[in-house]
Amino acid sequence: MKKHPRVSVTTKTDDESISIYRNPQQQQSRRTSFGICDQNTNLDDIIDRLLQAPTNLSGANLHEYEISYVCILAREILLAQPSLLELEAPVNVLGDIHGQYHNLLKYFNSTGHPPLTKYLFLGDYVDRGKKSIETLTLLLAYKARYPDSFFLLRGNHESSSLNLVYGFYDECKRRYTIKLWRTFVDCYNCLPLAAIIDKSIFCCHGGLSPSLFDMDQLRNIERPCDVPETGIICDVLWSDPDTARIGWGNNERGVSFTFGADVVSAFLLRHGFTLICRAHQVVEDGYEFFAKRQLLTIFSAPNYCGEFDNAGAMLCIDKNLLCTFRIQKPFKKHHPQSQEKKI
Numbered sequence: 001m002k003k004h005p006r007v008s009v010t011t012k013t014d015d016e017s018i019s020i021y022r023n024p025q026q027q028q029s030r031r032t033s034f035g036i037c038d039q040n041t042n043l044d045d046i047i048d049r050l051l052q053a054p055t056n057l058s059g060a061n062l063h064e065y066e067i068s069y070v071c072i073l074a075r076e077i078l079l080a081q082p083s084l085l086e087l088e089a090p091v092n093v094l095g096d097i098h099g100q101y102h103n104l105l106k107y108f109n110s111t112g113h114p115p116l117t118k119y120l121f122l123g124d125y126v127d128r129g130k131k132s133i134e135t136l137t138l139l140l141a142y143k144a145r146y147p148d149s150f151f152l153l154r155g156n157h158e159s160s161s162l163n164l165v166y167g168f169y170d171e172c173k174r175r176y177t178i179k180l181w182r183t184f185v186d187c188y189n190c191l192p193l194a195a196i197i198d199k200s201i202f203c204c205h206g207g208l209s210p211s212l213f214d215m216d217q218l219r220n221i222e223r224p225c226d227v228p229e230t231g232i233i234c235d236v237l238w239s240d241p242d243t244a245r246i247g248w249g250n251n252e253r254g255v256s257f258t259f260g261a262d263v264v265s266a267f268l269l270r271h272g273f274t275l276i277c278r279a280h281q282v283v284e285d286g287y288e289f290f291a292k293r294q295l296l297t298i299f300s301a302p303n304y305c306g307e308f309d310n311a312g313a314m315l316c317i318d319k320n321l322l323c324t325f326r327i328q329k330p331f332k333k334h335h336p337q338s339q340e341k342k343i
Contacts, residue, residue, distance in 0.1 A: 039073065043145040046070060050138045053131070054102055060134045064176045067137050071183045073144035078152075078190040084218040085151055085195035091118040092326075093203065093315040095279030095298040096155065099129020099168075100312075103302060103328055104138070107314050110326050115146040120195055122279040122298065123155020123205035123237070126184075127166035128305050133175060136184060154191035155205040155279065156237040156255075159227050189224035193236050196273070198321060203277045208259050208267055209235030210248050215271065229255070240281060241290045241297075261291035268294055277315065286313025286327055302328045 046066055053060040092111055097104050111117050125139055126132035142150045156162065163169040163181065172181035194204040196215070209232045212218070217232055228234050238256035242249060245260035252258075264276060276295040282304050288297045302312035312328040 040145065042066075042069065043073070043141055047138065047141050047145065050134060050141065051105070053134045054105060060137065062137065064180050067133070067176070067180060068183050070137055070141045070144060071187050074140035075187050075190050077144055077147045078187065078192070079223060081147070081192065082219060083192050083194075083221040083223060084215060085120075085153075085192050086199075087118075087120060087151065087195055087197050089198050089317045089321055090319050091120050091197060091317050093120045093122065093197075093277055093298060093317065094300040095122050095313075096124035096282075096301050096304075097121070097129070097135055098124055098157070098301050098304070099126055099132030099135050099171075100301045100304075101129070101131035101134045101138075103300070103312055104135055106328060107300065107326065111314070111316060114142050115149045118149045118151075120151045120197070120203060121153060122203060122277070123153045123191075124157045124279060125152075125155070126168040127157045127163060129167075129301070130171075132168045132171055140187060151195065152191055153195060153203065153205055154188065154193055154227075154237060156227070158188035158191060160185045160188075186224070189226060191223075193221060193233060194218050197277075197317065200273055200321065201275045201277055201317070202267075202271070202273045204236040205278060206235065206237045206256065206280045207239035207241060207278055208263060208276070209239065210257060210259075211235065213270075238280075241295055243290065261294070264291040264294050282308055282310050284310050286311035287315065287325055300328075303330045 046062065049062060050060050092107075094107060121139065125136045129135065139152055143152055157166065157168075163185075168184075169178075169181055172178065172184070194202065196202055211232050212235070218236075221233065225233065227237060235256045238251070238253065240251060240253070240258050241264065242258035242260060245258050246262055247260055248263065249258045268274060268276070277298060278295065279298055279300075281297055281299065283297050283299050286299055286302070289295065290297065296315070298313055298315050299310065300312045300314055302310060304310055309330045311330055314326040316324045316326060
């Protein structure tokens with residue numbers, strides 16, 4: 001069995017310094033509603049207008065057919081790529097955004113827009129926030145424009161049933177049409193479910209599954225697909241770590257499971273990984289370790305829903321797996337909103 005690169009974790013006593021290192025020695029044209037048009041030129045124009053959206057109180061100045069065009073292009077690319085992504089560092093990893101478009105742009109502005117910087121998002125782009133349409137459209141446009149340096153995983157909120165309850169359906173209906181929302185849902189069903197970075201870091205939105213024994217189970221998932229009520233797809237989108245748990249237990253969400261540190265250790269050992277990176281839960285500092293730093297939760301929406309005082313974080317992994325956190329602190333008067341924290 002091929003050995004995977006090892007990742008060791010070194011913690012410094014300085015409050016602002018936590019480090020993860022890898023061992024240095026293991027160091028066209030297409031026909032659309034536009035007619036026959038240049039794909040990249042159209043995408044660049046759409047992206048430019050999306051980047052101007054924060055200065056426009058009414059949101060992005062986009063027609064519905066332009067957003068649908070982005071979805072069609074992105075869907076085609078998503079289906080051409082595998083259900084389990086295998087990526088190389090350097091890459092920046094973000095957790096839940098939930099329609100907080102202004103915060104999303106701040107991350108891009110702090111470390112560079114695609115394709116200069118490679119990104120992996122762990123899902124939950126919509127619902128609850130006020131600009132879910134801009135958020136998801138920009139992410140899909142970047143995916144369509146830069147398919148080999150911009151990657152999107154599916155979160156549990158990339159689901160029609162949750163959109164009906166938590167706001168994205170209503171936003172699409174109010175600002176555009178229900179038909180556009182259905183077009184977005186068609187994209188959800190094509191999103192990959194997990195990623196592996198440098199054969200060492202396993203990434204997903206939620207967590208582990210008691211039914212997951214081999215990575216080929218993820219590789220062989222056929223898309224487009226809905227999220228079932230049970231099974232591997234459901235679990236990687238919904239499960240949670242639990243400090244009080246040994247083994248597997250019921251999840252208070254009413255969906256999937258919780259799992260203990262012993263499950264994390266066994267999973268890493270079985271697959272030759274050294275870290276699990278997931279999202280799905282609000283954490284005060286924007287990131288939080290579990291199971292002796294074998295699992296990392298990353299959450300990227302500061303002041304979540306306007307009801308929490310949490311920070312947001314982005315994990316930046318360099319080519320040697322030396323990582324830094326970019327932190328967006330919760331809003332407070334006279335305090336800077338972004339700073340870098342070494343890990």
